[in-house]
Amino acid sequence: MTLIKWQASFSLGIPSVDHEHRELIGAINTVYDSMINNADPAIIESCLEDIYADVSSHFALEERHMREAGYGEYEAHKEEHEELLDQIRNMMDLFEENPDSGRIILQQELSDWFSVHFSTFDARLHDKLGDHH
Amino acid sequence: MHRILLGALQKTGRVIFEYLRRVLDRGFGPELNPMNHLGALTIYFFWIVTVSGIWLFLFFKTSVSGAYQSVEYLTHQQWYLGGVMRSLHRYASDGAIITLALHMIREFSFDRYRGNRWFSWITGIPLLWMVIPLGITGYWLVWDQLGWYVALTSAELLDWLPIFSDSMARNFLSADVLSNRFFTLMAFVHLIGLPLFLVFGIWLHVLRINGPRINPPRALMAGSLAAMTLLSFVYPALSQGEVDMTQVPQSLGLDWYYLLVYPLVKAWSPAWVWGLLFGVSLWLFMAPWLPPQRSKSAAMVDLDNCNGCARCSDDCPFGAITMMERSDGLAYEKEAVVDPSLCLSCGLCVGSCPTATPFRRHTALLPGIDMPDLSAAALRETILKVSQGLSGNHRILVFGCEGQKQTAKLKSRLNDKATATVDIICVAQLPPAFLDFILNRDLADGVVLAGCGGGECLYRFGELWTSLRVERQRDPRLRKRVDTQKIALTWQDPWSGLSDVSSVVAALRKSLPETPAAGHVTDENISLPPVRGTSWKLPLTLTAYALFVIFVGWFSVWPRHQLLKQNQAMVSLSFSHAGHRVGDCRKLSQEELNKLPPNMRKIDDCPRERLPVRIIFRLNGKILYEVSRPPTGLWSDGESNIYQRMVIPAGKQKLFIGMIDSNREQGFDYSFEQELDFLPGQHIVVEFNNTLQSFVLIGGSS
Numbered sequence: 001m002t003l004i005k006w007q008a009s010f011s012l013g014i015p016s017v018d019h020e021h022r023e024l025i026g027a028i029n030t031v032y033d034s035m036i037n038n039a040d041p042a043i044i045e046s047c048l049e050d051i052y053a054d055v056s057s058h059f060a061l062e063e064r065h066m067r068e069a070g071y072g073e074y075e076a077h078k079e080e081h082e083e084l085l086d087q088i089r090n091m092m093d094l095f096e097e098n099p100d101s102g103r104i105i106l107q108q109e110l111s112d113w114f115s116v117h118f119s120t121f122d123a124r125l126h127d128k129l130g131d132h133h
Numbered sequence: 134m135h136r137i138l139l140g141a142l143q144k145t146g147r148v149i150f151e152y153l154r155r156v157l158d159r160g161f162g163p164e165l166n167p168m169n170h171l172g173a174l175t176i177y178f179f180w181i182v183t184v185s186g187i188w189l190f191l192f193f194k195t196s197v198s199g200a201y202q203s204v205e206y207l208t209h210q211q212w213y214l215g216g217v218m219r220s221l222h223r224y225a226s227d228g229a230i231i232t233l234a235l236h237m238i239r240e241f242s243f244d245r246y247r248g249n250r251w252f253s254w255i256t257g258i259p260l261l262w263m264v265i266p267l268g269i270t271g272y273w274l275v276w277d278q279l280g281w282y283v284a285l286t287s288a289e290l291l292d293w294l295p296i297f298s299d300s301m302a303r304n305f306l307s308a309d310v311l312s313n314r315f316f317t318l319m320a321f322v323h324l325i326g327l328p329l330f331l332v333f334g335i336w337l338h339v340l341r342i343n344g345p346r347i348n349p350p351r352a353l354m355a356g357s358l359a360a361m362t363l364l365s366f367v368y369p370a371l372s373q374g375e376v377d378m379t380q381v382p383q384s385l386g387l388d389w390y391y392l393l394v395y396p397l398v399k400a401w402s403p404a405w406v407w408g409l410l411f412g413v414s415l416w417l418f419m420a421p422w423l424p425p426q427r428s429k430s431a432a433m434v435d436l437d438n439c440n441g442c443a444r445c446s447d448d449c450p451f452g453a454i455t456m457m458e459r460s461d462g463l464a465y466e467k468e469a470v471v472d473p474s475l476c477l478s479c480g481l482c483v484g485s486c487p488t489a490t491p492f493r494r495h496t497a498l499l500p501g502i503d504m505p506d507l508s509a510a511a512l513r514e515t516i517l518k519v520s521q522g523l524s525g526n527h528r529i530l531v532f533g534c535e536g537q538k539q540t541a542k543l544k545s546r547l548n549d550k551a552t553a554t555v556d557i558i559c560v561a562q563l564p565p566a567f568l569d570f571i572l573n574r575d576l577a578d579g580v581v582l583a584g585c586g587g588g589e590c591l592y593r594f595g596e597l598w599t600s601l602r603v604e605r606q607r608d609p610r611l612r613k614r615v616d617t618q619k620i621a622l623t624w625q626d627p628w629s630g631l632s633d634v635s636s637v638v639a640a641l642r643k644s645l646p647e648t649p650a651a652g653h654v655t656d657e658n659i660s661l662p663p664v665r666g667t668s669w670k671l672p673l674t675l676t677a678y679a680l681f682v683i684f685v686g687w688f689s690v691w692p693r694h695q696l697l698k699q700n701q702a703m704v705s706l707s708f709s710h711a712g713h714r715v716g717d718c719r720k721l722s723q724e725e726l727n728k729l730p731p732n733m734r735k736i737d738d739c740p741r742e743r744l745p746v747r748i749i750f751r752l753n754g755k756i757l758y759e760v761s762r763p764p765t766g767l768w769s770d771g772e773s774n775i776y777q778r779m780v781i782p783a784g785k786q787k788l789f790i791g792m793i794d795s796n797r798e799q800g801f802d803y804s805f806e807q808e809l810d811f812l813p814g815q816h817i818v819v820e821f822n823n824t825l826q827s828f829v830l831i832g833g834s835s
Contacts, residue, residue: 014466015464015465015466016440016441016464016465016466018464019463019464019465020440042495043495045494045495046493046494046495046496049490049492049493049494049495049496050493050496052490052492053487053488053490053492053493056487056488056490056566056609057438057440057442057486057487057488057501058440059487060440060442060444060487060608060609061440061441061442061465063442063608064441064442064443064444082605082610082612082613083613085612086612086613086614089492089569089573089612089614090614092492093573096574
C-alpha cells in the first residue's frame with residue numbers, strides 16, 4: 001500500500017528539489033509499508049534514520065533555493081522545517097524506546113507529517129517558485 | 134636546530150600575545166579586542182592617511198621653496214585643520230606600522246603562515262615594501278632638515294644599487310642643483326604610485342580568505358581616531374627647520390617606524406643595509422617552507438551524499454569550497470568542490486553538513502563532506518567507545534580542539550570516571566546533530582565544548598559558528614528538543630592555562646538534574662563562560678588607547694638621532710670626472726681602413742675604456758678618504774663618480790684633496806689645499822669644476 005503518491009502539483013520546477021521530494025515520498029512509503037508489515041524494528045529504525053539524514057539535507061537545499069529566489073515567507077517556512085526535523089527526531093526516539101506502541105503512533109504521524117507540510121508550506125512555495133505544470 | 138629556534142620564537146610570541154590579549158580583553162572584551170583586528174586596523178589607518186593626505190595635497194606645493202612653506206602654512210596658520218590633518222597623517226602612518234608589525238608577528242607566532250596559508254603570508258610582504266617607501270617619500274616631501282637627511286640617505290642607499298650611472302645623492306648637497314621637477318616626481322610616487330599598488334596589494338592579500346575583516350569594529354575605529362586626533366592637538370607633528378645645505382643639524386628627530394635603518398647607512402654602509410633588508414625579506418619569503426607545515430588531508434566531498442545545499446561553502450573560512458556544476462549526472466544543480474590547495478583541514482564544513490548526522494547506524498555514516506584524518510564515522514565510534522567507559526549520574530563528554538594540543542592537557546586534568554575528553558580538529562567540526570545524539574541516546578548527561586576563544590581560533594570562525602549553531606541562529610541549528618542546559622560552551626586561551634575548563638565542567642555537573650530526564654524542550658539558556666568584572670573596563674580601555682598614542686608619538690621623533698657632535702662639521706666630496714683613456718689612439722693603415730665599411734672609416738682607432746679616478750683626501754696631513762673609482766657605463770667609458778660624506782672636527786683645519794685621472798705613479802694631476810675655519814655644523818662641499826679644471830668649495834665662508 002502506498003501512503004503518499006507523487007502529484008504533478010508537488011512540483012516546484014526545481015529539478016533537484018523535485019527529485020528529492022520524489023525520493024522522500026519513496027522512502028516514507030517504504031518505511032510505512034514495513035511498519036504495516038511488521039518488519040524487524042532494526043530495519044524500520046534504519047529507514048527512519050536515513051529519512052532524517054535525507055530530510056535534513058533536503059531542507060538545506062530547499063532553503064538555499066528559497067533564499068536565492070528571495071522567497072518572502074522564508075522565515076516561516078524555515079521554522080516549519082526546524083519543527084518537522086524535531087518531529088522526526090521525536091518519532092525516532094519514540095520508536096527506539098518502544099517499537100510496538102511506536103509503530104502504531106508512527107503510522108499516523110508519518111502521513112500527517114509529510115502531507116501537512118506539502119499541502120501548506122510547499123504549496124505556497126510552489127505558487128512562488130514553481131513552473132505551473 | 135632551526136626547528137627548535139623557530140619553536141622558541143613562536144612560543145615567546147604566543148606568551149606575549151596571550152598576555153596582551155588577556156589584558157586588553159578586560160577592557161575591550163573579545164569582540165573589540167584590538168589584538169583580534171590588527172590587520173583590519175592597519176587598513177583602517179591607511180584610510181585615515183588617505184583622507185588626511187588628500188587635504189594636505191590641496192595645499193602642498195611641489196617645488197623646492199614651496200614645499201616647506203606650504204607645510205608650514207598648514208601646520209601653523211591652519212593648525213586647527215591642516216595641522217591636525219598633518220599630525221593625523223603622520224600618526225596614522227606610524228600606527229599602521231605598529232599594527233602591521235603586530236599582525237605579522239602574531240600570525241607567525243600562532244603558526245598561521247605556513248601550509249595552505251602561505252599565500253596570505255607571501256602577499257603580505259610586498260605590502261611592507263610599499264608602506265615603508267610610502268612613509269619615507271612622505272618625510273622627503275616635507276623638505277625640512279629631516280627631509281634633507283632622508284633625501285641624502287635615501288640617495289646614498291640607491292646610489293649603491295647599480296641602477297643610476299650618475300650619483301643621485303649629489304642632487305641634495307647644494308641648493309642650486311635641486312630642481313622642482315624632482316618634487317613632482319616624488320609627489321607622484323608618494324601620492325599615486327605607491328598607494329595604487331598598495332590598494333591592489335591589499336586586495337590580493339585577502340583574496341583567498343572567505344569574508345575577510347577589512348574594517349575593524351566601529352567602536353575601535355572611533356576610539357583610535359579619537360585618540361590620534363587628541364594626540365594631534367596635544368602633540369602636533371612639526372617640521373624640523375628649513376633646509377640650509379651649508380648647515381648640518383646636530384641631531385634630528387627620526388620617525389623610527391619608517392627610518393629605523395637609516396642611521397645604519399652611515400654607521401655601516403649602504404651595502405650592509407641592503408644586505409640586511411634583502412636577508413630579512415628573503416627569510417620572510419621562505420618562512421612558510423622553513424620548515425613547511427605537516428600536511429593534512431583536505432576535506433573530501435562524497436557526491437552520493439551531496440545535494441549541493443552549499444552550507445559548507447558558506448561556512449568555509451578560507452574559500453576552499455566552491456559550488457560547481459553537477460558532474461555526476463544526478464538531478465542536482467550544484468556540487469561542492471574542495472580546492473586542496475586552499476583547504477586547511479579544519480572540518481568546519483563537516484560541522485555544517487546536514488548529512489553528517491550520527492543517526493545512521495545501519496547504513497554507513499558518510500556525510501557529503503568529510504575529513505579523511507578524522508571522519509564523522511570515526512568520531513562517532515570514539516564517542517560511543519569513550520562514553521561506555523563513563524559511569525555515574527553526571528557523565529560529561531568534553532570536546533577540545535586538537536589543533537592546539539590542548540586536549541592532551543585537558544585529558545590529564547579532567548578525565549575521571551564521569552568525565553572523558555574527545556579530540557576533534559576544531560569544536561566547530563562537531564555537527565550539532567552529534568549533541569542530540571549524545572544527549573538523547575544517553576551516551577552522556579552533559580557536553581562541554583571547549584574551543585579556542587578570544588579570536589585565537591586557528592580557523593577563524595570556529596568559535597562563531599559553534600556558538601551560532603548551538604544558539605540555533607545558524608545552520609545546521611541544534612534541534613530544539615535538545616536541552617541546552619546540558620551543553621556548556623567555553624572558549625579558552627588555547628596556548629596557555631585551561632583552568633577555566635575544569636570549573637566549567639564542575640559548574641555544568643552541578644547544574645544537571647539528579648536523574649537525567651531525556652529529550653524535552655526547555656528554555657534557551659546556554660551556559661556561557663562567566664562574564665568578567667566590568668568596573669575597570671573603561672579605565673583599562675582608555676589606558677590602552679593612551680599607551681598606544683604615546684607609543685606612536687614617542688617613536689615618531691624620539692630618541693633623537695645625532696648626526697654631529699657639538700664640535701663637528703661636515704665635508705662632502707661630490708663630483709664626476711672622466712679619467713684618461715686607457716691607451717693612446719693609433720693610426721689605422723690603409724689596408725685596415727679598406728676592410729671597414731665606408732661609413733665607418735676613421736683614421737684614428739681610440740680605445741673607449743677610461744682609467745679609474747683616484748682620490749686622496751687629507752685633513753691636517755692625515756688621510757681621511759682614499760679611493761679609486763672605476764669609470765661608469767657599460768663600456769667603462771663614462772665618468773667616475775666621487776661621493777663621500779665625512780664628519781670632521783670644527784675649527785681650523787687644513788684640507789687637501791688630490792686627484793689622479795691618468796696612469797701616473799707619483800704626484801697628482803690636480804690638487805687643492807686650503808686652511809679653513811669650520812664653524813660647528815658647517816657643511817662644505819668639495820666639487821671639481823670640469824670646465825675650470827680645478828677644485829671649488831661650496832658653502833665655505835673663509
